[in-house]
Amino acid sequence: MANTEKNLSCIKNIILVASGKGGVGKSTTSLNLALSLQVLGKSVGILDADIYGPSQRKMLGIPNEVKPEVLENNEIVPIEHHGLKAMSAAFLSDEKAPMVWRGPMAVRALQQMLTLTKWGQLDFLIIDMPPGTGDIHISLAQQFNISAAIVVTTPQIISEIDARKAIEMLIKVKIPIMGIVENMASFTCPHCREESRIFGDGAASRLASDYQIPTLASLPLMQEIQENADNGVPSITQIEGSEASDAYLSLAAKVIARSYNKPDDTSKSVNISIV
């Protein structure tokens, strides 16, 4: 078995966190889901697949000078932080330098990050996908044995339209969809405790009903989530017992319940899910 295949063969579930639209919270959800899976006793890695706009170095709070070790055979040792094994294009480049790559180069870079990283034994590898439904998504779907998907949307119709495109793309590439995560679904006023659905209502339930897929989580819009993401202190590590951490833990429990754990003795390719 080639080393690259070996690196993936020790991963029981690979979960891609995807959406059609940018800025809906894929990276924030990926990281907090990864950490919640860990809280629930799983060994977890996170791969930042957003080659052009990686977020995970900043969100994990990994200083710019920390670089992964690249071995003689080109395999890469992931950076371990908050107990997660992490890999991102941001670890291999300067934070301020834009990635100026044509599509095929970006696709190849992602494939290499996925297969050359020495992940070791993992119950879950969470892949934080870039926005859209482009080459990166299709090539991952075609090249790896992706088995399920979950789509992140916010409640706005504008986000729902793009989530629909992501779902249609996943159906075309024959990836079963694990479910929908509705992010920024409701806001509870910290003063009067009144709950408002300031971005509207119904996107997740319309998608769930049209495509017969479950809504796995309805995550609150919280100032702490935004501040923690921007400050590199993931929410699940900070706001134990809060509405947000409970929601992330409940999402993680559902992901575990719906995941297929590859038996150790099978030669079947790695099992990949898209969130």
Ligand SMILES: Nc1ncnc2c1ncn2[C@@H]1O[C@H](COP(=O)(O)OP(=O)(O)OP(=O)(O)O)[C@@H](O)[C@H]1O
């Ligand atoms: N539930 C939430 N409550 C408050 N802020 C949130 C929440 N989820 C995400 N955010 C904030 O929204 C912004 C966008 O989130 P994030 O970067 O995770 O989105 P994304 O979908 O990964 O974006 P991109 O498509 O650019 O990769 C960030 O500033 C993040 O802190």
Ligand SMILES: [Mg+2]
């Ligand atoms: Mg992102």
